[in-house]
Amino acid sequence: MAGTSTPYSGLGKPGFLRVRRGGWLILATVIAALVLTPLILLFTNLAADGGSFDQLSNTQLPRYAINTLTLVAGVGLSTLFLGTSLALLTSLYRFPGAKFFRIALLLPLAFPAYIAAYVYAGIFEYSGPLHLIGRSFGNNDLYANILGMPGLIAVLSLVLYPYVFATTRVAIESRYTSYLESARSLGLERNALIRKVLLPLLRPAIAGGVFLVMMEVLNDYGAMKYFGIPTFTTGIFTAWFSMGDLGSAVRLAMYLFTIVAILGLVESWYNRRNKVSESHRSRPLEKRQLRGIKAFLATSYAGGIFFVAFLAPVAYLFYLLSMADSSHALAEWPKLAGSSLLCALGGAALVLLVVIITQFVRQLVKSKYGFWIGKSIAVGYTIPGAIIAIGVMLFSRLVDNTFNQGMIVAGSFLALLFAYAVRFAGVAYQPLHAESEKQSGRLFEAGQSVGLSAKNLLVKIFLPLSRKGILLATTLVVIDIFKELPLTLILRPFNFNTLATKAFEYADDEMITRAALPALSVVIVGLIPVLLLHRILRSR
C-alpha cells in the first residue's frame, strides 16, 4: 500500500485540463459524433455536385417553398384554434361527456398523417361512404374532392391538434393555479380572469404545442404525396427516387432544414420573451358547470371534433377492412408485422444504447461538456425524417467509399437502424433524462465511496434506477418506429416492407381496401402512447 499509487484519473501538469473518467467521456463523444455526422455531412456536401439543382431551382423551388410555408402556417393556425379551444373547454368547464373527451380528444394522435390522408380522401370521394349515405337519402351531391391544399390542411389539423390540446391542458391544470387565485382575490371576474390572466400565461405552452405541430407537418411525406401537394419533402423524394439526384436532394434537405431551424429559433425566442415562472401549487382549477344550450353546444363541439377526427376514420378503416380480400391481407400481415417489429426493436435497442451511455456519462462526469454531449444526441427528433435519411445515405456512402467495398452499408438494414437511432434518440432522451435528473447525484458518490467502479455504477445503480424511464423510452421509440414512413421509404433495403410502407404503397396505388389492415394495425399500435400520454397528464 505504501508509496504513490498509479494515477487512475487523467492527469496533467498543474493548470492543464484534468479529465476525469476519460475513457467513458471518449465513448460518449464518439457516440454523439456518430449520431451527428449524417447532419454535418449535409452541410459539407452542399459544396459538392448539385446535380440538376439549377434547373430545379428555376422551375420547382418557388412552388415547394410556397406550399411548404402555406401548409405550416395553415395547420399551425387551425391547430392553434382547435387545440386551445378544446383544452379550455375541457379544463375549465363541466358538461355532459367532458371527462370522456379529455382522453377521447387525444386519440387522433394515433393516426399517422399518411393514413389519415387516404382515409379522408376515401370518405369524401365519389364512391365513398358519405356519398352512399347521401344517396340513400336521395341526395346525390354528398361527395367532394378534398385532394388539394385546403383539404390537406384540414386533414393534418385533425390529426395534429392534440399536441396543442395536450400542452395547453397541462399548463392550465397544473401550473398557474396560484396566479389565478391571487387574481381572483384582486376581484377579477371569471371571464376577465381567463382573458387577462390565463390566456397570456398559457402563451408559451400553446406556442410549444404549435411548434410540435409544425415540426410534424415538416416531417410528413405520405399525406403531401397522396394529396398531390409538392413541397420540399416530396421534392427530396422526387429528386432521389425519380432522378437519382442526390445533389438536389441534399440542397432541398438544406432548405427544409433552414425552415426547421428558423422555426426552432422563433419558438425559443418567443418562449424566452414570454417566460413565466410556474407556480408550485398544483391544486386543480375549480370547474364551472355548463347548463342548457351552453352545455349542448360544448358537447356538440367536442363530440363533433372527436367524431370527425377519430370515430369516422376508424369506422371507415373497419369498413374498408370488411371489403378487403381477407385471405391476401392475412397472408402478408405476419411478414409485414414481423418486419415492423424487427425495425422497431432493433432501432429501439440502438437508441437506448446511445441514450443510456450518454446519460450515464453525463451523470458520471458532471461537467458542462457531458451535459451537452447528452443533449446533442436529441437533436435528430426536431429534424424531418427525409433530411435524416439523406444524411444517413451520405454517411453510408462515405463509409462504403472509405473501405472501397461497393454498396455494403448503403441500402442495408444497418443503415436503416442507424437512421432510426439518429431520428429517435431525442424521444428516449426525454424520459431518461427526466429519470436521471430525479436521481440524487449523491447516489453515484455513495457508490464510489463504497468502492464501486464506473461499470458497476452503470449496472448496479444507474440502470436499475432508470428502469421506468427505460421502459417508457422503449415503448415510445418502438411505436414511433412502427409509424415511421419517410425515413423507412428512403433507406429500406430492396424489397423490404413494413406495415407503414405497405399501407402507404397500397393507398398510393389506389388499392385502399388492401391498405386497411396494415393501416389499422399501425393506428392500433399508435393508440398505446396516446393512452400513456393520458396517464401522464392525469398524474400531473
Next chain:
Amino acid sequence: MKHFLTVKGISKSFSNANVLTDCSFTAEKGELISLLGESGSGKTTLLRIIAGFENPDAGEVNMNGRLLCNANYAMMPEHRYVGLVFQDYALFPHLNVRKNIELGMKTNLKASVFLNMVGLEGLEKRKPHELSGGQQQRVAIARSLAASPQLLLLDEPFSNIDESLKFNFRRELRELLKSQDIPSVFVTHDTKDALAIADKIIILKDGEVRQIGTPEDIYLRPADTYVAGLLGTFNVVSEKGSMANIIRSEHTRIIAGSEYQVTSSMYQGRSYLVHLQRNNIHYNVSSDTPLNIGSLVGLQFPEDHILTVLKR
C-alpha cells in the same frame, strides 16, 4: 512522526471564489475529529476533497502512506478506502437494507454483522423509504463500514435527527466509531455535536483553519474572538491593539450596582440570558433569576476567568 491522515496546505476555489485556503490537519487511528464551522466555511468541500469528489488546487492529502490527491493527481474515490456518510444518507432506493450494505462489501462477514453493529438487526428486508431518519443514518454508516474503509467521513450526521433524540445518538455514534479503531472526520455546524463527541475539533472560518484542539482547549482557550463566539457568548472586558480580554457570559457575575442597564432577559431553560448595556456597549450574562427590563445592576469580571485572545 508519521500521521495516519495528513491534510497539508489544501486550497480550493470555485469560479474565482476562494473556498479553502491553506488548510492543514492530521488524524491518527481511532481518532474522532470534528470539522466545525458555519455554512459556507468550506468544511463540506474539505470533506469532499478527502473523499475524492473534488480536487484541490494546491496541497495534498496522504493516508496510511498513500498519496490520495494533490494538485496534479487524484486517486479515484472508489480506490481510496475512504467511506463517506452523506448528509441525506444517499441510500440506494431500489435496494433493501441488506443489499445496500452488501453492495460495496469487501469482507467475508455477513451484512447482519454490520446491522448488529448499528443496532438494526431484523431490518434486512426493509427498503430505505420504510426506515426512519435515524435508522437510515445507521444503515448508511453500516454500508460505509462494510466497505472496510481506512477512514470514515460523515457529513452533518445529526442534521436530520430530532433534537430530542440527539443526545443518545451522539453517545451511540461515538461508541460505535470508537469501537472501529478507524479515524473518523465529521462535519458539523452545531457546536454541541462537536463538543460532545469529538476528540479533536478543527474550526474553519471562510475557508481557513482558525484553531485545532481538544473540545476543552477550544472552549477554555479560544484562539480568537470568532472561536470564542462560536462556542458561546462572551463579553469584552478590555481591548489592546489586536488583542482583547474576554470573559464568558456564565463567568460574568451580576452584583449590586447601577452602571449597567438591563435591556432584555430571555429564558433559556436552566437559566436566563440577560442583555445589559453601558455606554452603548452590550453585555450578555447568565442569571439564575430573571431581571426587570430597565433595572440597573453592577457586573463583576473575575480575574481567573479572563482570557486574552486575538480580535478577529
